[in-house]
Amino acid sequence: MTPIYKLTRPDRTTYRSFKYEVGQLYTFSGTGDLCGPGYSHAYLSIATAILHNPIHAAYDPAILWRAEGIITIEEGPMKVGCSAIRLLEPCPMPQVTIEQRVAYAIRSAWPFGTPTWRTWALNWLNGTNRTLAAAQAAEANAAAAAEAAEAEAATAEGAGTQAEKASTVWAAEWVAAKAARAAKAATTGPAWALWTMKFSADVAWVAWATGRKPVTMLQIADWAILASDPFSFPDMTGKGAKNDDPQL
Numbered sequence: 001m002t003p004i005y006k007l008t009r010p011d012r013t014t015y016r017s018f019k020y021e022v023g024q025l026y027t028f029s030g031t032g033d034l035c036g037p038g039y040s041h042a043y044l045s046i047a048t049a050i051l052h053n054p055i056h057a058a059y060d061p062a063i064l065w066r067a068e069g070i071i072t073i074e075e076g077p078m079k080v081g082c083s084a085i086r087l088l089e090p091c092p093m094p095q096v097t098i099e100q101r102v103a104y105a106i107r108s109a110w111p112f113g114t115p116t117w118r119t120w121a122l123n124w125l126n127g128t129n130r131t132l133a134a135a136q137a138a139e140a141n142a143a144a145a146a147e148a149a150e151a152e153a154a155t156a157e158g159a160g161t162q163a164e165k166a167s168t169v170w171a172a173e174w175v176a177a178k179a180a181r182a183a184k185a186a187t188t189g190p191a192w193a194l195w196t197m198k199f200s201a202d203v204a205w206v207a208w209a210t211g212r213k214p215v216t217m218l219q220i221a222d223w224a225i226l227a228s229d230p231f232s233f234p235d236m237t238g239k240g241a242k243n244d245d246p247q248l
Helices: 046-055 098-112 115-125 132-155 161-186 190-210 214-226
Strands: 002-008 025-027 040-042 063-075 079-090
Touching (some): 046 190, 115 132, 161 190
Antiparallel strands (some): 040 079
């Protein structure tokens, strides 16, 4: 079986209060949608489990388990569905700051950002400019581009390649706008913390669906949590990597 990670509530319950016992093998039908009862949901890394929890099970508090399972279906690096799973032992959950979640969103959105957006992103990540005004401007510019692309996609509906291209542009600009929104929410205080978490996870999911390589997404997630200095990464400036697809 494959090593995986699973989140539960502190009493080891999950969806519909299903309760797991440590060491016991549980089997599921392995049929239907990933988010349905035919699978036990899990993650490929500690980082993705923690970063994506706000838009998945949203357990708070949560217990992170080291587990093993038979992966039958997967949503790239976002989450996997197992037809069989066994909880092995609880493992420490790194404390993830709001800044680390914003960094995750920005790095996920990086390949889709315009030069102007990337300038803002680098300034945010290196601490040069994390002001609300800068994040608002970055979000507004990307949102306007997304709206224009959405209108173009609607006009080009049924036109094949043109419509697909416009839809891809819309997704890219949406990702950039949402990353900036996460940064904006992070500057408005604790009341917006949950929204920052959700925005960051949303960005990662759409970025993956729009074409990010799964291994790169996993690397970004791990970096966001485990790097000793999560805001210092020279490859993002184009040193040692192509500027349109940095190897983080």
